[in-house]
Amino acid sequence: MSNILEVRKVTVSFDGFTVLNNLDFSMERGELRFFIGPNGAGKTTMLDIITGKTKPQAGEVIFDGDKNVSHLGEHRIVQLGIGRKFQTPSIFGSLTVFENLEAAIGFRDYTHQLFGPMSGEERDLLHETLEEIGLQNRAQVRAGLLSHGEKQWLEIGMLLIQKPKLLLLDEPVAGMTRRERDRTGELLLDIIKNRSVLVVEHDMEFVRKFARTVTVLHMGNVLCEGPMDEVQNNPQVIEVYLGKAHDEVRQVRKKQVVVRRTAPQAAAVH
């Protein structure tokens, strides 16, 4: 079976500074893939490339087996089935929760259809989604008045309603309280069923909890790829994250092992 996403030798540079350097990776259908990497590794730029926000100077992005999306407009790519959740919750503040979802649902309709009402099916789907994200009691509240976590869920709901084949999440739990994070984790578990998901995340606890395969980006290239445990103990990865002082690294590693045994949540590799 063909891959859902193939990024082939993509290079991007801004003003001579190379952000992505011959980046090459692929994702299978139904895969949940985490991307980690230090600041400036090119994680967000990679998402920009996949979603068409930035065009690559070289290389191409193949979606769903045979669709080259490297030169399509952003909205076309979304219509093909790639959804993207932004780092900061981006919802429409002056519309109600209901209207936000309504705005998301008609994304494949033609302009003239948007002057008419939603179909019954769309309406049902909208109410289902409202329940799924737990905002059914907030449907008529203006989205700008929601809490940070609720905004995140609303945005996830707007993506869910579009049933994307591939979902890109940029730091989905950033800036959340513990409770919100747990709730978001549950939501994500729902989302990733029957779907390919690519998550960029800084929160190692979160990554450890959900990750199957982790790709480490460094200097715009794939440093290593594999299960979380393997990646975590990869000397190159530790070097990238913690600098070159090997003694220090060894100490930290020891400490990490100890900490992980006692309190798994506390060990973060920031």
Place this chain on the structure above:
Amino acid sequence: MTSQKNPFRTFLTDWGPFIIWGVILLLAPMVLSEFRLNLLGKFLTFAIVAIGLDLIWGYGGMLSLGQGLFFGMGAYFFAMYLKLESGGGRLPDFMVWSGMKELPSIWQPFASPVFAIMMVLIGPMVIAAILGFFVFRSRIQGVYFSIITQALTLIVSISLIGQQPYTGGTNGITNLSTIFGHSLADPQTQVALYLSTVIILGIIYILARLLTRSRFGRLLVATRDDEARVRFLGYSPVTIKTTTFAISAVCAGIGGALFVPQVGIISPAALDVVPSIMMVIWVAVGGRATLVGAVVGALLVNAGQSAVSEQFPNIWQYFLGALFIGAVLLFPQGVVGSYRMAFARWRARGHSADAPEVEESPVAGSGRLAQEVVE
């Protein structure tokens, strides 16, 4: 929720004020003097322009300083027909003065009123669509959009002045005396024109209201709030913005076409930069993103302007400037927006003493309030 109430009552609260004001405006010819009626008719054509500007600016967040251009296009196209009709087959007077021997070919089709009316609608729409498409596709936003529209308006008004033989130059198109065979000086013609203006304003108001309440209208507001998100939801903001800009241009064009026969003259001064900014003031004073606000603003500012200018002919512009600054500083929501906010707050207080409006029963109360504020 409103849908659970009696649908007739919902309809009444929704459209009641509209119907009442519609009736009042339709009955106005029975009470107002000829002069006042004519003035009111003129203001109502401005209200049509204001509704269009409110769609693009209030709802869409794109401040067009070029509505005067579209207003002027509508006005000139219709004036060309009126001029030819008034001349009864003779060459328009300003062409004779400029030494023209025969009617230029671009003028000839305007002898047909149908063609002229088509041009009133299509001309502004096409220009706005072309301009909008390229501007929005290049993702030009905010103040740059305003500057481009203003520059275009300036270019057109300057070239109208420059093309004296074709456009009547600085004087514009004057001495319009008949419309569809009726004398413009006849009070009955003026009443008919006034009533047509009221009816067309009503239709445009209803259409604009349906538009803002449609899913397209929500997307328009969504584009104002967060254009990138709209794009990443799979919509083309270019299409949404271009469509709205074209619609707003058509409104301005219709306003212009109705303006000309009631005023009897159109000159480049009416579609210059200053009138374009005046249109912005109407909407700002009335209240952005409230369609009623656009109408109220256009009427209030113009009525105030004519009252003050009768009293203080030399300094009335200062009042206007003060009004604009005051509206922006003290009532950024405009007259209607501020009224609605005060009303919503008052109602929220009536329901429960200290709870903020969002915390009360989320379906029944606050949703309606929030909706009212948005609309």
